[in-house]
Amino acid sequence: xxxxxxxxxxxxxxxxxxxxxxxxxxxxxxxxxxxxxxxxxxxxxxxxxxxxxxxxxxxxxxxxxxxxxxxxxxxxxxxxxxxxxxxxxxxxxxxxxxxxxxxxxxxxxxxxxxxxxxxxxxxxxxxxxxxxxx
Numbered sequence: 001x002x003x004x005x006x007x008x009x010x011x012x013x014x015x016x017x018x019x020x021x022x023x024x025x026x027x028x029x030x031x032x033x034x035x036x037x038x039x040x041x042x043x044x045x046x047x048x049x050x051x052x053x054x055x056x057x058x059x060x061x062x063x064x065x066x067x068x069x070x071x072x073x074x075x076x077x078x079x080x081x082x083x084x085x086x087x088x089x090x091x092x093x094x095x096x097x098x099x100x101x102x103x104x105x106x107x108x109x110x111x112x113x114x115x116x117x118x119x120x121x122x123x124x125x126x127x128x129x130x131x132x133x134x
Contacts, residue, residue, distance in 0.1 A: 013042035073099035
């Protein structure tokens with residue numbers, strides 16, 4: 001029985017940081033088109049996420065079925081006092097590096113479910129080709 005391997009590619013934010021918004025989108029989309037699941041340190045800006053989805057829709061074809069994407073931001077919303085100031089200061093310094101973005105090709109990733117404490121990434125089973133009898 002042949003098993004299909006799933007490739008996860010970790011990408012530090014520093015790898016896309018100096019690229020233009022279009023460059024970031026192209027790089028992430030190109031990795032997903034290679035049937036790899038991208039684990040991006042940090043997150044894209046909201047307008048970049050929208051552009052990524054738009055670019056994906058334009059490139060859907062028989063081989064590339066699109067992407068599944070989830071953004072995980074572990075930042076608690078109920079911070080107060082000094083902890084809130086510290087968190088806001090770190091966001092200002094680091095920008096979009098907090099959290100994680102997961103992008104996977106739709107023909108590999110069935111769904112991504114996120115909770116505050118865990119991520120469930122469900123992959124699709126590879127379809128077995130039926131052998132024709134002669």
